[in-house]
Amino acid sequence: MFPQPVSAREAAVSRAGGPDRRAGAHHHIIVIGASAGGIEPLKQIVGDLPPDLPAAVFVVLHVGQVSYLPEILERASRLTTLVASNGAAVEAGTVYVAPPGFHLLLHDGHMMLRRGPRENLARPAIDPLFRSAALSFGASVIGVLLSGSLSDGTAGLRAIKAVGGLAVVQHPKGALVPAMVQSALHHVEVDHCLPAAQLGGLLARLAAEPVGKTLPAPPGVRLEAVVAAQEHSTMKDEDRLGELSVFTCPECHGPLWEIEDGDMLRYGCHTGHAFTADAMMEAQAVEADGILWSLLRSHQQRAEFTWRVAERERSQDRSALAAQLGKRAREYEADARVIEEGNRKEKAK
The missing domain is CATH 1.10.287 (Helix Hairpins)
Structure with missing residues (x-):
């Protein structure tokens, strides 16, 4: 039976660390983000995953209004491949693909699709998926970043690491567009950096490994997850997230808050648009x-x-x-x- 996670809301208010008793004995959540140049490594990875993989796989690729990624991955993989649907339960041995125009989030053992504000100029974006996975599943999560431009996914990968999960990136030498993985390598303590041809086997091994301690999520991660899920947030929430800046949001022209995320500079508005420095x-x-x-x-x-x-x-x-x-x-x-x-x-x- 698939392990039962706590809800995103419960995870958001929990501040206690300790062993992850919810997750069972292994890493059962794999979240993968990719952008330009990401289709080929995605095909390679899902094609190398075993049919009895004891984990669910979630994929976000920056796409336009039409995407054939589910069909492409279904032909490449021995796993069941589905378009993620709102409210559907998470099942191991399945690859879920974010549909065009929606952020894919994880909440209380189910998927949520939200047509919220774009993050880093994208919807679906990688950071919302990674953050929600970190909050709901803690140290059970493996985050994977592949080829792409700008730096979507870096903040989300930091969130996964902050709660005790694992960070994996494609080696930049093999990435068609290396900016995303280079950003992660610069800002995140990455656990594994390998060519795409080796990532599928690595993920299969990691999925069977014991899960360590789940750590408390940083407050900013919880607040950003609330905004992405289109739950109620206030200006006071944004004040807790960072300092009000002199800049306005390029998307909606509202005020922007400057977020110091370790050595990474990011911006977010009350509406929910979010930007890394290069995306800004x-x-x-x-x-x-x-x-x-x-x-x-x-x-x-x-x-x-x-x-x-x-x-x-x-x-x-x-x-x-x-x-x-x-x-x-x-x-x-x-x-x-x-x-x-x-x-x-x-x-x-």
Whole structure:
């Protein structure tokens, strides 16, 4: 019978450490996160897992609105492969894949799907899954990070390590896009760093190993899990999470709290959007790009409309007013050229 975890809410308020009596004798929860370049290592890993694996596997891959990942992994794996569904019970020997557009969370031995705010520009994102697994299953969790850009998953892997779980990453030399695993290696005390071809066998061995002591989850992890689950949170919760910063959220334009997570700098807003430093810079770049192109379009339309009015005034023998409007239209066109040139220079960086 699959071991029974405590609920996310119970885990969130528990501060006592000690042996993990809930988890039985082994690591029975494996959470895997990947992004760009992650499909091939995922296929390799699930293909190498034995059909009698005594653990459930949860996969988050950064995807668009359509994903064929469940079908891809089903063909590669000897395990049952399913799209994660809200409220479904967790079963060992099964691979669960997060669907597009939803965060996958674990709570009270079941899965939760939440269409919450994006984290690190992604939904599904890796950090929410890793955090919820750490809170619900403690030291029984093995967190795995694979190829990907930016640094989603690093904070979640830190949460898993904080409660006594294991951290595993793909070796950066074999990762098509190594940024995610390099971030984890820089900020997390990783237990194993191996090529993808060796990770499946490693996970099968680790799943059978005894579980150690589950440690209390850091308060910030609990608060962020509450936000991700779209449970009630208040501004006071964010004040406990970090210091109110001078920056605004690139997604919703609300205030951002600065979170000191060890040596890692992160940001989060009251709505629930969250960013590592590199994801924040990426989001600001996208926001600024959109603003600049909107400003360019606005100036171009002002110039075009002003020329149209000027022509109408000229056709009605009001040449003085037409000349004034023509001068103004040329100024708008000049402003538009400056903005367009600035956009091109920014794109070339």
